[in-house]
Amino acid sequence: MVALESTILSHGLPAGRNLEVAARLEDTVRRAGAVPATIAVLDGTPQVGLTTAQLERVCSPDEDLDKLSARDLGPAMASGRSGATTVASTSVLAHAAGIGVFATGGLGGVHLPPPGETTTWDVSADLAVLGRTPILVVCSGMKSILDIPATLEVLETGSIPVLGYGVDEFPAFYLRSSGLPVPHRVDGPGQVAGAMTAHRAFSSSGMVLANPIPAEAEMDRELHDRLLAEGLAKVGETAVSGADVTPVLLEHFHTASGGASLDANEELVVANAELASRVAVELAR
Numbered sequence: 267m268v269a270l271e272s273t274i275l276s277h278g279l280p281a282g283r284n285l286e287v288a289a290r291l292e293d294t295v296r297r298a299g300a301v302p303a304t305i306a307v308l309d310g311t312p313q314v315g316l317t318t319a320q321l322e323r324v325c326s327p328d329e330d331l332d333k334l335s336a337r338d339l340g341p342a343m344a345s346g347r348s349g350a351t352t353v354a355s356t357s358v359l360a361h362a363a364g365i366g367v368f369a370t371g372g373l374g375g376v377h378l379p380p381p382g383e384t385t386t387w388d389v390s391a392d393l394a395v396l397g398r399t400p401i402l403v404v405c406s407g408m409k410s411i412l413d414i415p416a417t418l419e420v421l422e423t424g425s426i427p428v429l430g431y432g433v434d435e436f437p438a439f440y441l442r443s444s445g446l447p448v449p450h451r452v453d454g455p456g457q458v459a460g461a462m463t464a465h466r467a468f469s470s471s472g473m474v475l476a477n478p479i480p481a482e483a484e485m486d487r488e489l490h491d492r493l494l495a496e497g498l499a500k501v502g503e504t505a506v507s508g509a510d511v512t513p514v515l516l517e518h519f520h521t522a523s524g525g526a527s528l529d530a531n532e533e534l535v536v537a538n539a540e541l542a543s544r545v546a547v548e549l550a551r
């Protein structure tokens with residue numbers, strides 16, 4: 267089985283497009299021989315695997331779902347609320363359901379400070395949760411709107427193995443490389459499964475499998491850097507904070523690039539779903 271998250275659908279992609287991507291992701295997993303389980307909380311109940319109607323609900327702008335991180339699960343369940351799950355909460359629920367492989371676009375991480383500020387305490391719970399949750403997250407690195415070197419340091423602190431899939435340089439979400447070396451390179455699902463099995467023998471932490479965006483879908487680097495500078499300035503000016511920062515930055519990329527970053531985001535997450543499925547099939551052998 268391969269877990270898929272729902273925050274990327276409800277808060278990361280525009281309405282309409284999100285449902286197309288959701289269907290394509292599930293289809294990609296099935297074609298690769300695995301079973302998809304998209305995860306969300308609906309009316310207070312965690313759902314691991316959604317019906318078509320539930321998936322439509324998660325993708326509908328009228329539903330206005332909460333963005334639920336791991337700490338929000340208990341309160342949301344107790345009060346009967348509905349929400350989309352992030353990498354952190356999806357990992358928790360997938361593991362509780364016995365699923366060991368999870369595909370997403372980009373991991374959360376250490377946020378960059380807006381211009382004029384020197385630091386931010388905005389560090390995604392994705393990192394702390396992965397430190398204690400045995401799951402493999404297949405992603406295209408962390409989102410490039412983040413401080414990638416700092417996030418790699420926090421992953422090391424959490425004793426979370428970071429594997430680069432077929433690359434020596436750590437990917438940067440919309441871009442194939444961040445210029446930073448990956449700690450361990452793996453080539454092929456067999457090597458990923460081998461590393462996972464060996465790690466599981468003595469550790470219950472999560473693992474990151476960083477899969478670079480397909481070359482033909484990579485964004486133009488200059489455009490990327492300009493949009494990032496603009497997005498950070500916007501966050502600084504509008505005093506957006508907390509859980510809203512990531513959706514606001516992604517939305518800026520999507521509108522200001524005329525949809526180019528949207529295409530890139532879709533292609534990378536589909537590629538990650540495919541790779542996660544190949545690893546899950548290998549593990550089941």
Ligand code: PSU
Nearest residue numbers: 273274278352353371372374390509512
């Ligand atoms: N990957 C994407 N788009 C997204 C996300 C991941 O391609 O929107 C979501 C994930 O759910 C991730 C969240 O956990 O962004 C990070 O949010 P924050 O920085 O607030 O922890």
Ligand code: MN
Nearest residue numbers: 388390508509
């Ligand atoms: Mn945050």
